[in-house]
Amino acid sequence: MQMKEYKPLIVAFCCNWCSYAGADLAGNNRLNYPADVKIIRVPCSCRVNPMFILRAFQRGADGVILCGCHPGDCHYTSGNYYTRRRMAMLFSMLDYLGIERERTRVEWVSAAEGAKFAATMNDFVEKVTALGENKRLEDLRCKR
Amino acid sequence: MNKKNLREEIVLRAGVNPKKCMKCGKCSGTCPAYDEMEYHPHQFVNMVDTGDIEPLLNSESLYKCLTCFACVERCPRGVEPAKLIEAVRLSAIRKQGANRMTPNDVPAFVDEDTPQQLLVSAFRKYTK
Amino acid sequence: MQKITRDQLITKAVELLSNGTVSAVLGWKKGEFDYDITPAVFTTEEEINNGFVYNDFCGANFSKYLVAKTKKLEGKILVFLKPCDSYSFNQLLTEHRFDREKVYAVGIGCEGMADVVKLKNKVDGIVSIDYNDDGMYVDTLYDGTVKVDYAEVMAERCINCKSKKCVAYDELLGEDGEVIDSARFDEVASLEAMTPDERFAFWQGELSRCIRCNACRDACPACTCEKCVFDNPGSGVENKAPVTSFEEQMFHIIRAFHVAGRCTDCGECSRVCPQNIPLHLLNRKFIKDMNECYGEYQAGAEVGSRAPLVDYTEGDLEPGEVFERGENDA
């Protein structure tokens, strides 16, 4: 029996005003990126609770990426500034626990940056694929 | 030392960023030793920034700066030219045998009108 | 050994009770063993004289109790605040968690508290403890009386004490101390210097002991939520008894994140952990990161300050740069 090719599971949270529109633009321009990426629409990147990210990992996601408007361009003026601080701290903590830092990412993608969106997703999927399945968060507790 | 390293070293030593200069010329407008100088304060900033430092190292201007810090006080951009001049001067006098002033030079300056403090500070300034 | 004595505290408590300033006193009383001290509320002079204790095992941070006690009580309650506790006190005031008018706070200096676990590791079969100037004299079942130096059993949080200064009080007993330039982040830094694999192994070793007893949460003065998300069926993360192994990580990470910027680093979480998991290292990681990225900030140093996670500047570091910063430091 042939081993099934490893496909990572990627959850992408995109803000409605910039990054989700950027993802739509990638579609309009037919810019390919792996189907492993599944997008969840949120009004603003600052809506993303660390709990959502951990929940995704809990349920088997291999990578989580957060996309929002560029700093200074937030539809709600300041949401992504808070996102930046929260995620910087959360990701640093995950790194501290020994979770591979390539599994988490924040990227600023504007509504005009369809190409950046596709490129970012290609790159992220490649990096996560190289890491393989996410076992660490699951295993953090179980010393074998 | 190559040009780039010299620039970096001087900028590091001065602790100021010549890139912040907006070329207003207030330093040169304010400088009391302006007419004595071959290269004026604003030129110092520009030449350090562009890495054109050799001419400065060889110029008498280095020793014309009174270090009165008027330019430091008044620079609107925090470039503080006197600190750059100081840093370039250090590059010059720190070379072997490049002391500008030796203890033997001091007696010649001693007279009733010259404050001792001036001699001490000049000695400090011109000697590594 | 504490400079402030039990007698001093009792005198003060009785004075305030009898002159009507307060109607209750929040203090410590002896538990099952000499080293096993529990918080208690006293309302009469008699209760105080009989039950009130104060010694090197009175580490409990009382600030949190004020949230519930001030709501229930008529009149003021007296609370003794060690420097650590005073930071939590201020932080809770910042969050409007209790009414300052209903509290009479007496600041007391602290010489550092003892760690029961450290003591138990040194001596077996503790019967009673005598506190003398030159050390504790521990009466044991097996080895007679054993003398233990205070320094030998001092709690980690006290060895790395961040401040001996009481930042909130109505009245101060003894002398006020200073904020200390402590080495409390050294252990975090040494963890940061490890490889991810080593870090992972370290935390796996620690967190695998967690039994989800919730003691850390219940003792934490920052965890005063009316309803904790982990107890709330509507939150989607409720889990009293863990279903998957993952839930403990989630619990500890989320808990650390929820108190990030609000944690005063009082160390109660680690003190109360029955499994001795160094939970303070999670909180200190957040504090260290926030200090380095957003400027020094001590939660509770003053009332009304704005915590780093509810603030921002336009030039903040990007999450990726926060990693790089670690790299350059190493």
Next chain:
Amino acid sequence: MQRIGVFVCWCGSNIAGTVDVKAVAQALKLEPGVVFSTDYQYMCSQAGQNMIIDAVKEHNLTGIVVCSCSPRMHEATFRKTAAAAGLNPYMVEIANIREQCSWVHKEMPIGTEKAIILGKAAVAKVNLNTPLTPGESPVTKRALVIGGGIAGIQTALDIADAGFPVDIVETKPTIGGKMAQLDKTFPTLDCAACILTPKMVDVAQHDKIRIFSYSEVTEVKGFVGNFDVTIKKKARFVDETKCTGCGDCVDKCPMKKNPNEFNMGMDNRSAIYIPFAQAVPKVATIDAGACTMLKKGKCGLCSKVCGAGAIDYTQKDQFIEEKYGAIVVATGFNPISMDKFDEYAYSQSKDVITSLEFERLTNAAGPTQGKLLRPSDGKHPHKIVFVQCVGSRCASCAEKGKEYCSKICCMYTAKHAMLTRDKYPDTEVYVFYIDVRTPGKNFDEFYRRAVEEYGVNYIKGMVGKITPEGDVLKVQASDLISNKQLHIDADLVVLAAAIEPDKSARPLATMLTASMDTNDFFTEAHPKLRPVESPTAGVFLSGACQGPKDIPETVSQAGAAASKVIGLLCKDKLTGNPCVASSNEMMCNGCSSCERVCPYGAITYTDKEFRMPDRTTQVRRVASVNPAVCQGCGCCTVACPSGAMDLRGFANNQIMAEVDAICK
């Protein structure tokens, strides 16, 4: 349990080319809550929409999932469809299987698999959707304009001309602002008073406009459409309704030695005064600090000479409460203090003046009747030095200057230099500049005329030091082009002082919960697309309170702000976005975290009484969200540690359900 219908769109071959739509419909039929599932070529077509409406009726659907193009495209369409079918429009969720699936993936099995997962996520979300109704709030059809300069005047006139009542609140005794102090305006050189004063008269005579002069806003409550504002009318000790502005009192007042603010303190006025001849309202005001009657109870001359009997020494501050639908901030600017610029000897010499003082010196209504005379000795200056960028573009000295460019100085200095040379050709004029910035219609031509036709000496360089010596000012400066240090004995030096927002702006911003930048300029809701709106709904920005501006820019921004206000006041009711935050009071700790991150000031706290299980009551501080102000970003939901704050339409459990469905 929901009864969900799934509708998979082919979008011609756009979706069906890469996604097996039938397989998607089949797969989703098995999901919990789904009772009906189908596919169709074009769901957004009339036929497609009818199909949805019929299915809702036939299968008693309570929720709809449309697997189609981006929700940014047709979410609104399908919400209307749902409404037409009698469903709450917010019971619709879209799975984006075109832009984010069929168009970016090439192989059918992969596209189909992903489309099914996206569909499952949408189904999982709809299962937790609740019907949402946008809140409605009435609109008070009256606008408040704070600041009576040219920005406030223009905004008020435009709003009033559209038929809405407007109130102007001005702290000074008269409206007119900085423009009233100016002499001529660049680049056309028409006189400021000639174009401004008719507008001031228009304001005074407009039946829709009320002026609260010598007044300030002290409290603002409420939200867009429903602001409750308290205005303090400071006691001016003159009954505005009786005073005719004849000026008899001003002439008779014995206390004549008070610095005249209008002339930048370069001459004096009496204790009872009218700022200038064309003041609106033309009513006298008593300076309480200077009047001996008010201070010591002696004098009373003005009261005796006043034929109208308007003087009232017992007048008190008056507080007026009024409701407004919209608020326009037009608080304007001031030149910064020159006291800290020792090198320019501003505080040492009367002959070193700011540009605004120069305006008064050349103004026919000014202290010298328009003759350019030195303030120190009244002599005509023959050598004038203008210094640009004094305190502007100052990165190192936050306590002295400002980091930004003040924008207007280059042009007014060119104007001053040109007018001086025009009126007094025997005067030598030097302008020291760092850069000359003239991006505006006919601006560069104007500056070049000053140089080429009027012979103004523009010198690239900066003045380093000014030393008063005898009756000259020794100016030491650099000339960077000729690489020389210049020494000029000037008779008069004019400093182009940086401008800063008025000091009243910061406390006002706090009252309005409108955001400000580090320089205390109001921030706009979007720097490009919403430049005259503040992020706080119902608060609009006009003029230099938002950033340095010249008159034409101010006037156009004033008009733009007015049109936004009119657009708002035209509505009878405001319909909100129903996807807003709401706080569960039972769980709220009252910790203020949410309030601190809310960019709109939508969150307020109240003490609320709760009945506890043990039948006692407890008073707790809890947050509540004003749905009319909340814009639904959700920042507060993450700041909230207890999870009491949630966002409707994007609730914690909904997003979590999507995550679960995707990660299964």
